[in-house]
Amino acid sequence: MGSRDILAVSRRSLLKGAALGAVGAIAAPAYLRNAFAQTGPIKIGFPVPISGPYSTEAQDQVRCAELAVAMFNDAGGLNGRKAELLVRDDKLNPGEAATRALELIENDKVNFLCGSLSASVQLSVNQVAKQRGVIYNSISQSDSINEKADFSKYTFHEGLNPHMTAGAVGRYVFPKFGKRVAFLIADYAYGHEMARGFRNAGKAFGIEEVLEIKHPLGQTDFSTFFPRIQAARPNVLIVCNFGRDQLNTVKQATDFGLKQQMKIAFPVLLFSQRLAGGPGPFEGVFGGANYYWGLEEKFPSAKRLNDAYRAKFNNAVPTDYGALGFAGVYALLEGVKKAGTTDTDAMIAALEALKYDAYKGEEYFRTCDHQAVQSVLVLESKPQAQVKSQYDVFSIVDTQPAEDKFLRSCSELGHG
């Protein structure tokens, strides 16, 4: 069902792109292109990995982003000007993503870009977009994108960053479960940045790091690390990895009886992996999240998203990563409304001044690095006995409020 939506949108834009190329609009002067871009539909390019290992998450991002577009259009758009989502498969490959971003910018003449799931793809799209002065709202986790080297005034970041996510989880688990901490870290930027976030948060609690192990990305068997972890006798094991790695780690850790000796916490606890892994392996595991559908008890905006999603997709609920797709597009379109135009400079000013409530209370983009300042949830996976329905998998045990103080300071990031 979801993938059919993707098809409809993309096939249309492909034909359009082909037609444009055939007519030879390639060398159209820049001012002409701008004039066109100011009047036609508002085009948002959306490269996400809809095929491959993260297709579950990515297809949900597309579904949610379409909801944001529909909401904008149903409310009349920008004085009747409608928005349109151009979905592209980035195949989780930065090279493919860069090519697709070039297509979207040069041939489809998109007004904005939004999307991407992996950090490397996001940085690659950002590089292409900023060179060409196109606003890009990223929805992937990364610390680098806030830093001066990768940042540009066109760069916005709706996604969480590892510093705030890991910080939220760390501030919850360290005082609660003890000071002896072991780290198991996926050996790439995401893992390193998450670990740094935990260590930073741990300073205030005087944590003692008893072990650090870095494992290669995509490792399938973690058993060879467990003897050392058990020997180190930590109170808390922080596992900084993602996706299938996460599922494999908890499954095998459960088998080796690690959970009897220590608490396990991830920076991000993924809704989709929990569904794929079942309650057993995840029981009692902690982790952070940008969103959980259960937020609807507290926030009307969460209920709005869930209801729209349920109505359209067979009573299912949006996943955490899917909801990010919604928020990313929602923020851009709120910016368009505020700016009253799609002109890039006016948009940047509007987004910098914007306060918006997409799906979990108020958020805003910090001026220096355009990071979306937002709340972070701390979740615990429910044991089988407490699970009441198919999607009832986590309980929200803590919420870190949307405050500037949980981010790295602007000067730390190299901004002036």
Add this chain to the structure above:
Amino acid sequence: MTFDLILLQAFTGVALGTIFVLVALGLSLIFGLLTIVNFAHSQFFMLGAYVGVVVLAVTGSFWAALVLVPLVVGALGMVCERVLIRPLYGRGIDYPLLLTFGLGLIILELVRIFAGTEGIPFNTPEALTGAVDLGVFFFPKYRLFLIGVTAAILVALWFFLEKTPYGLIIRAGARDPEIVQVLGVDVSRVWLIVFGIGTGLAALAGVLAAPIRGVFPEMGVPVLVEAFVVTVVGGMGSLLGAVIAGLAVGITVSMTSLFYPEMTTLSMFLLMAVVLVFRPRGLFGRAGVLD
């Protein structure tokens, strides 16, 4: 770094090695006897896990899955051999390699279409959950079980190839297909059966790995590389080589993760590079089966 820890680490490596042996066996068998590099091997592995999920859902028994999965997937492998691989015999290694690469993509995508992209929970069978006290340390029951199963499969395979008339024909067919043909044996049937056994072994490995690694469409991707490394280190086509190399790779990986964890994956390839530089045909380069 205590002695206990090193011992436990080595033992964990052996347990890991048995998984490597399992995935490499089928690959090595097919290469050794048919000189076909089966790039779809990893997808038969994945298919095994999925068929296992189905059998488990229908019968509720993990043990039934262990028996049925290799039969079902092996039969499917035989169909593939008949229809796709057979026209390619004697055309060098490139063409079968590419064909099976394509076949692998087809299997992967079909599974995504019919079983979804999310992955399916697969629990360790009740009787094998938990850990056993081995005196010095605790060890998961399921991994001990794996060591036992692998040993049993090896013995069965050895018996089949060395002690049965069928095995004799297979071994002879591998050495000189023409002579065997002249002697009135239908060699193409031998190849069919070998391909079936090879893919069946891959599937069995898949269902055995499911409780450890989970069941999802891409679960085969890293397996292919692991299986190749083991097969090449051991010497393509040598079953003994696959066993020794599988354990060696398992222990290498385990020991690297103790002393230099970032290098865990690379250590496999370093081992392979070193072996190939000194023994270009792997440890037990091919001279026959089970040499």
Add this chain to the structure above:
Amino acid sequence: MASETSAARGATGSAGGLKGLVALVTRHRVLCALVVLALLPFLTPYEALAVNILIFGLYAMGFNLIFGYAGMLSFGHAALFGLGAYGCGVPIAKFGVPWFLALPMGIAIAGLASVVIGWFAIRSRGIYFAMITLALSQVVYYTTYQWVSLTGGEDGLRGVNVPAIDIFGLHFDMLNPTTKYYVLFVFAAVAIALFSRILNSPFGAVLEALRENEKRAMACGYDIARTRWLAFILSGLFSGFAGALYAIHLSVVPIETLNYFNSAEVLMITLLGGMGTFFGAFIGAYVYIMLQDVVTVVTVHWQLVIGTLFVVLILFFPRGIWGSFLKWVRA
């Protein structure tokens, strides 16, 4: 190549029609290749895709030298392509080196790597050659992966900014997609002409003799190991060149360029087009990349289509598109 030259020879005497046309195309192969490539942006939905086809065509051309012409299946060419990309990209992104110095640096580093990898690998044969090149390319992959300060690690290298190229008093805006295509086309043209020269040289003849009959070539007094090594190095230089252009094209270098999947892709492109044929590399690149692009837009299950294509191709057109075409013309 064997088939092409014989087609050319056969046609000079008699024949006309298609056979004559093929002979003509084969005789002026560089010119023909360049004319078609010059029109490429009009044959693709967008320019960035045309650039990819150009670059992967070059890469496949280099790979074809070792695979198609020398008959050795390398599974480690991603290392050579990737090192070309990083070798060119790192100096630009991290040290502000101008592009005209960085480009040769990329080629040189890929060349150096092929000297080393080739030295280890040429002593093995067949599947073992494939596996040792794979193992060594994985070593390159992990080294690059770990060297975050220089390469960006898993995040990939960003900031390979070449916004404009000034040469011979001319200014080219590389942010304009059409201009970028034709600037890179000129680079590619030089490589294609050079490649054709190599095939026509005595070295090219030795390579062919070696592939046709190794023992006879050895008996004729050729140093087989050296010829193989040299072929590997030349192949690496072309692949590295393609990689360097890739870095300039995308302004990023993904770590995936070093992944073994990239080695598999170039193999598929070469086989698709026709191994050991001059045009095969570019035809393969065009069909493979175009097909993927179009199918990806129509369905998320694009791998099903690609997989089926491979099975059908291998079963029914094992010589690839251009190879099958040549055979059909000659028959």
